[in-house]
Amino acid sequence: MSAKIIDGKAIAASIRQDMVDEVAQLKKEGITPGLAVVIVGDDPASKVYVGQKEKGCAQVGIYSEKYALPADTSEEELLALVSKLNIDDKINGILVQLPLPKQIDEKKILYAISPVKDVDGFHPENIGKLVIGEDAFLPCTPHGIMVLLKHAGIDLRGKEAVVVGRSNIVGKPISLMLLSKSATVTICHSKTKDLSFHTKRADVLVAAVGKPEMIKGEMVKDGVIVIDVGVNRLESGKLVGDVEFESVSKKALVITPVPGGVGPMTITMLLKNTIKAAKMQA
Numbered sequence: 001m002s003a004k005i006i007d008g009k010a011i012a013a014s015i016r017q018d019m020v021d022e023v024a025q026l027k028k029e030g031i032t033p034g035l036a037v038v039i040v041g042d043d044p045a046s047k048v049y050v051g052q053k054e055k056g057c058a059q060v061g062i063y064s065e066k067y068a069l070p071a072d073t074s075e076e077e078l079l080a081l082v083s084k085l086n087i088d089d090k091i092n093g094i095l096v097q098l099p100l101p102k103q104i105d106e107k108k109i110l111y112a113i114s115p116v117k118d119v120d121g122f123h124p125e126n127i128g129k130l131v132i133g134e135d136a137f138l139p140c141t142p143h144g145i146m147v148l149l150k151h152a153g154i155d156l157r158g159k160e161a162v163v164v165g166r167s168n169i170v171g172k173p174i175s176l177m178l179l180s181k182s183a184t185v186t187i188c189h190s191k192t193k194d195l196s197f198h199t200k201r202a203d204v205l206v207a208a209v210g211k212p213e214m215i216k217g218e219m220v221k222d223g224v225i226v227i228d229v230g231v232n233r234l235e236s237g238k239l240v241g242d243v244e245f246e247s248v249s250k251k252a253l254v255i256t257p258v259p260g261g262v263g264p265m266t267i268t269m270l271l272k273n274t275i276k277a278a279k280m281q282a
């Protein structure tokens with residue numbers, strides 16, 4: 001068998017094309033969606049992500065402001081900026097790029113962002129709403145995964161979904177989203193006794209651990225649907241996922257590549273959340 005490859009890049013491009021029209025229409029109604037992107041320090045990966053976020057905004061017509069603060073910014077200074085953005089009418093969404101420098105308590109910052117401007121979906125109010133199935137800002141990466149699964153025509157009802165990884169950004173929220181679509185969800189993590197036992201049972205496997213190519217072909221069954229969230233740079237410079245594509249794609253029915261799978265969807269969902277925030281606040 002040879003897997004069908006989900007082209008996240010193409011799906012993201014098509015969604016962004018629709019957003020161009022939606023934003024143009026909103027502007028006619030006097031609503032210009034606005035996003036503030038805050039980066040503290042000069043982590044190279046964060047700089048790349050923030051650049052992509054600004055580019056995405058420009059592409060669909062969203063107004064954006066970037067705040068690049070020095071690495072020695074204090075918690076008070078960052079909190080002051082968040083407070084200012086919370087009451088800025090031009091700004092509908094606030095994104096503070098993670099990770100933050102050591103002197104700043106990430107939790108304090110995320111809690112300070114107004115839940116109605118929390119386009120990352122990291123505020124406990126939005127996470128709580130996700131848990132009980134109320135409308136909320138959904139975290140961008142897991143939201144993007146759900147959109148990819150929908151595009152691939154996958155009906156999750158009753159499927160055995162196995163999530164590897166339990167982070168607040170991906171593992172936990174994707175588990176809740178899969179559950180909300182009536183999958184039977186298992187969450188595996190670093191203390192799981194027999195990982196293969198679980199991954200071999202998966203109809204849908206989501207790998208979100210950050211370990212290059214840890215999911216091998218012999219760990220999955222024929223016909224599995226594989227979502228690879230990993231973005232790992234090898235010493236050779238090659239970018240690989242958490243899944244060994246070569247061996248797993250031979251058994252999978254459907255698989256997302258790295259790069260070009262989940263990645264392009266994350267920022268697309270951020271843009272979607274920013275448009276949603278603008279409409280809610282209008």
Ligand code: GUN
Binds near residue numbers: 098141
């Ligand atoms: N760092 C890595 N992923 C993310 C994300 O989705 N949002 C923010 N704000 N920071 C990140």
